[in-house]
Amino acid sequence: MVQPHEPEFEQAYNEVASTLKASTLFKVHPEYEKALEIISIPERIIQFRVVWEDDKGQVQVNRGYRVQFNSALGPYKGGLRFHPSVNLSILKFLGFEQIFKNALTGEMIGGGKGGSDFDPKDKSDAEIRRFCYAFMSELAKHIGPDTDVPAGDIGVTGSVIAYLFGAYRKIRNEYTGVLTGKGWGTGSLVRPEATGYGLVYYVEQMIKHATNGKESFEGKTVAVSGSGNVAQYAALKAIQLGATVVSLSDSKGAIIAPSGITAAQIEEIGAGKLAFKSLEQIISSSSEAFSTKSAIKYIPGARPWVHAGKVDIALPCATQNEVSGEEAEHLLANGTKYVAEGSNMGSTQEAIDVFEASRVKGAGIWYAPGKASNAGGVAVSALEMAQNSHRIKWTFEEVDAKLKTIMVNCFNNCLETAKEYSVDTKEGFPSLVAGANIAGFVKVVSAMYEQGDVF
Incomplete structure (x- = not known):
């Protein structure tokens, strides 16, 4: 239940509640409707x-x-x-x-x-x-x-x-796995990279499904917002898979690089961000990575979406409500095909409405909400908990493989759940918003019923 003066929570609740109520879930399972009030x-x-x-x-x-x-x-x-x-x-x-x-x-x-x-x-x-x-x-x-x-x-x-x-x-006075994201050998490898890598693995499945396996990140142009941990590793993985990343941003402005931001530049940005420097401060330094400054344009006070030009994929990775309805329209007009959130609730409801309306028409943007597409971070946190409990350490390759499997399964779960319960599936592109909300809700509420939290 939403209390007064809680706009962010109200937005998150309404986004979940509206998709659940618009689906056939409560017709198939009428007992779940009361659970929505309890779980909130x-x-x-x-x-x-x-x-x-x-x-x-x-x-x-x-x-x-x-x-x-x-x-x-x-x-x-x-x-x-x-x-x-x-x-x-x-x-x-x-x-x-x-x-x-x-x-x-x-x-x-x-x-x-x-x-x-x-x-x-x-x-x-x-x-x-x-x-x-x-x-x-x-x-x-x-x-x-x-x-x-x-x-x-x-x-x-x-x-x-x-x-x-x-x-x-x-x-x-105890040494336990009470926090995740640890270093000094007790954390998990891939944890710093997990949210960004997982985001890209999720979008890989979107592209694969949308093109019947004919396309990948190879040759795609990608706009990324943010310049923290999630944005950096999403950009690095996209570059590794053959994409061109044309933007990053922070709270003070955005950098646009039509010919692409390099891995070396992203690594320097990462080092600067650990020292709490702004993007403007980092790229204005005399470092070797940014010696050819003409290739990068800094726009103060801007977000990337209107300035990045024609992009195939948009990855909001900064903070909540960073894509407005107007910016969503701009992405749509510029031919963007995939939007997936690395941030939590990265798009306003107006932006989501634009994405979903374009999807239903069959020739627009396929949108993935953060609760699904950025789940890689917490997934590897859970893997860190497992390693801590057993006092074991998996290799980078082992954890990365487990992460990719989790993200593939997450996508398939969202896809199949949307097909089962969503009422606006269009030409093989069901609502991943509905799929994510319904799949997550059903799993939790089923457990609540079995344990007597709902009765």
């Missing part, structure tokens, strides 16, 4: 203050949160976000999406999300460490390897996860 309320919301000391010795205070939304399939699983925009509405939307995303991986993990309005961008390493220890002093009471296993999200890098783990270990 978190099992538990934890809010707390975080008091820490800055480098000047002054006391600072931030808000901390953990939304433990649903544990029917396993321990709560979802990232921690450190960003000034963090509030309960955003974390509830992310946690709600996480329920269905985690179900679509096929792994036994529940849904949750957390974080703080703390901003690590302007903080020293010592300040970040002190904040993490203060944050974990409360969060440690509510998480554990069989209860709730957080990961990283915006603002929570590998080094931040390391500080959080160190604090948990000291507070609880």
Whole structure:
């Protein structure tokens, strides 16, 4: 149920509810309709203050949160976000999406999300460490390897996860897989790459299905937004598969490269982002990777979609609501065939309406929602949990193969579920939005019924 003043959660809830109600699901399973009301309320919301000391010795205070939304399939699983925009509405939307995303991986993990309005961008390493220890002093009471296993999200890098783990270990006096995205040999290989790689693996299946196996990423032009972890690895994998990536962006602007951004440039962007530099700062440096600056145009205050030109594939990988209805129309007019979200709820409802209307007409954009197409990150987090539980380590190739299998299965699940329950399938292109929402919902609600959460 949606509470007042929660616009992000309201948007996420309405997107799921509308597709469920428009499908035949509740006609086939009328008992599931009541479950929608129940599943929309978190099992538990934890809010707390975080008091820490800055480098000047002054006391600072931030808000901390953990939304433990649903544990029917396993321990709560979802990232921690450190960003000034963090509030309960955003974390509830992310946690709600996480329920269905985690179900679509096929792994036994529940849904949750957390974080703080703390901003690590302007903080020293010592300040970040002190904040993490203060944050974990409360969060440690509510998480554990069989209860709730957080990961990283915006603002929570590998080094931040390391500080959080160190604090948990000291507070609880135990060494367990309570956080994923770890380094120092206890994390999983492919975890940094997983969301971006998984996104590309999902789109590979879209292309394969749409062209009867005749086409791939080879020769495609791809617009990517964002320049963080997800965007970087999605771009690198797309380049590896023979595509040309023509854009990246951040909160201050976008870079457009009609002839393509190189892997070396993406690696330099990655290093700059770890130091919290903007794209403008990175490309204006005198580095070798950007020595031919004329090949890249920086547009302040812009997102890529209107400026990238004609692209075959658009991958929003920045943050929520980063593709507007107007921008969706522009992508459609420019011949884009595939849009898949690396970010959570990357498209506004107006944009989704444009994509879905064009799909129904049979000659437009085939759209994949983030809860399906960006599930690779949490999938590998679940694989990290399995490795931690057994005290084993899989090779990069082993984890990458498992990730690809999960994403292929996720696509097929969305496709077949949409064919079964969606009412607007058109010429072999069913609604992947409906498929993702229904498949995730049915898996979780079935477990809730069996356990007596719904009766």
